[in-house]
Amino acid sequence: MTIANKVSDYLDKNHIEYQLLQHKxxxxxxxxxxxxxIKTSQVVKAIMLEDLQGTKLMAILPASHKISLHALNEHFNRQFHLMKESHIYELFEDCAHGAVPPLAQAYQIDRVYDEFLMDQEQLYLEAGDHISLIQLSQTEFRKLMQYSVPLRFSYRLFH
Structure with a gap:
């Protein structure tokens, strides 16, 4: 497997320049x-959340950070919790289990990203499998996040 079809289609349709890197x-x-x-602060991960009404939200943050559900719930005045894995697999059917690309817009899902990501010159996103990363410049990442909500909702665990 390589880059997920929906991700590839979205990037190409929106003229996003990227490189695909392979790893073990x-x-x-x-x-x-x-x-x-790669620095853990440059690898972008996605955490899928859901509120009590079933509204989904993708939280996009560095791999070096841990999410603060309290901060998100307070900001949105909602009660988000982690989605069940089986529901995530249904949403990302073109991806390997556990390899969710942090490109919610390719799957028509609302998103929020941690502002810390804007401090990185290069960013690397999971591509939808367990052996590929999408490398983006900060400029290209900004294009991807232009209609997303920027917040501080995580804290650093790893360097």
Missing amino acids: PSKNSLSSAIQSH
Whole structure:
């Protein structure tokens, strides 16, 4: 498997310049960073959330950070919780299980991103499998996030 079809189509349709990097198989964004010898703060991960009404939200943050549900719930005045994995698999059927690309717009899902990502010159996104990363410049990442909500909702765990 390589880049997920919906992700590839979205990037191409929106004229986003990117490189596709291959790495040894990994289980999550943190191990993708380690396998690829990339700073964990430059690898972007997606966390799928859902509120009590079933409204979905993708939280986009660095692999080096942990999400603060309290901060998101307070900002949106909602009660978001982590989505069940089985529901995530249904939404991202063109992706390997556990390899959710942080491109909610390719799947028509609302999103919020952590402002910390704007401090990085290069960013690397999960591509939808466990062996590929999408490399983007900060300029291209900004284009992707132009209609997204920027917030501070995470805190650093790893360097």
